[in-house]
Each structure stands twice: as C-alpha cells, then as structure tokens.
Amino acid sequence: MTGRLDGTIAVVTGASSGIGAATARVLVAEGATVALLARRPDRLEALAAVLGDRAEVHPVDVADADAVRATIDTVVRDHGGLDVLVNNAGYGSMRRAARADFTEWRAMVDVNLVGVLAATHAALPHLLRAAAGPRGVADVVSVSSTAGRTVSGPGSNVYAATKHAVHAFSESLRLECASRHVRVALVAPGLVTTAMTDSGRRDAPDASTASPLGSLRPDDVADAIRHVLTRPPRVAVHELVLRPIEQVR
C-alpha cells in the first residue's frame, strides 16, 4: 500500500511514550521516515526496533535549545530536508499553587513552551525550504491540550499557562507562514490515558473534567495528527480539539 507521507521526513518530540510513540507509529505506517526525539534512549530504541528502518533514535532534552538544533540539523543533513515537525513532548504537574514545587513550574515552562520554541525555531528554515519543493507544503503540529483554551479547574495553573502560550505562538506562526505554505496546526486533546495521567496526577486540569466514560487513547490523538498531515496541500487544518465523549470543558 502506498503511504500518504511516502518520502517525507518527520521529527516527533516526546516519541518515547504515549501520544508521541503512537504518532511515530502512524507516521511510519503512512510512509514517513521519523526521527524519534526524547530523553530516554532505551525507550526510543525499543520503539525503533518495532518500527523498522524508517525510525531513528535521537536522544535529546527539548529544553536544551542548542541540543535540539544540533539534532534537527543532523536529521536534515542525513536526509536532505525536513517536511514535518510534531511538537509533542510535554510535562504536567497539577499541584495547586500553594503546594507546588517551583522546579515543577519551571520544568513545565522548559518542556511545554521552550521545547516547542526550540524545535520550531530550528526546524522552520528547513520546513520553508521543503514547502517550496515538490510536496508543496510542510507542517508544524503542536500537541496542546483543552487546557490551552480554558482553565478548567484548580491546579491548572502553569500547565494551562504553557499550553495557552503554545496556542498564541502557533496562531502567530500560522499567520506568518500561510503564504509560504507551511501549515501550522494545534491538536488539543482532553484527557488521554498515558504515563502523564497514570502517574497519579488525578487532579490534572484535563482529568478534572474527565468523563465517566473514560478517556481518549494515544491512538485517537495520533489519528487526529494523521488527519492534519494527510490533507491535500490546499487544506490547512489549524486546530483539532478532541475530548472523551462526555468531557465538557
């Protein structure tokens, strides 16, 4: 079967787990070559072993902007370009402000915001070049959250602030890049069952509005990202919000 992303080169941050790993699986299945970025090499190696030759491992901390740039430059050097950036790496600590540890606040800003900025800044010149090539478009997809549009409950504080910032940045980038055919999209899920929600953060803003019917699966979000990336060049999906069926905010 011919994949709809045959011949494309993609970078997925936070590919060692959850939504990022599911997204890497989808992109490889659609024919892309995928650079898997995250800090844990063992997890990336295990995923790459399953995905085969079109998945490659790049251990990196997205909060380290120089390291992210070096990684993206390596991918471009090895493959001749970059078509897709999926900004997915994220961290959430949902403690109420009075009980919060400031290092957790800083980590959320570093991963959820600085990480997105670092990868996007490093990737953008390459994406602009790719969009002027035969595919006719290139893509930045950032995995945000319903917490990027509304502050749904106590404990959202810095997590929601970082996701709101990603929304603002993305919208501005979209305006700047539209005429050069780099599509800029946000995929904003509600509660998803992943390590982030399994690790005891039950007072998370997304979790606080969770449906009794449960939560989304990482594959549901990966499928939304697939939808964004496989539209014809004339179609730019700017924002996809998906929630478990009864989650209202």
Ligand SMILES: NC(=O)c1ccc[n+]([C@@H]2O[C@H](COP(=O)([O-])OP(=O)(O)OC[C@H]3O[C@@H](n4cnc5c(N)ncnc54)[C@H](OP(=O)(O)O)[C@@H]3O)[C@@H](O)[C@H]2O)c1
């Ligand atoms: N789960 C939910 O309910 C939910 C809802 C809405 C939005 N989201 C968003 O979805 C995205 C993915 O989260 P997830 O739910 O799939 O959680 P997850 O399973 O915990 O995955 C988080 C990923 O981010 C990576 N990461 C964290 N810090 C990093 C750093 N400093 N440098 C590089 N990679 C880093 C982790 O890899 P390493 O630890 O190996 O570095 C891991 O691959 C996040 O942006 C999150 O905010 C999640």
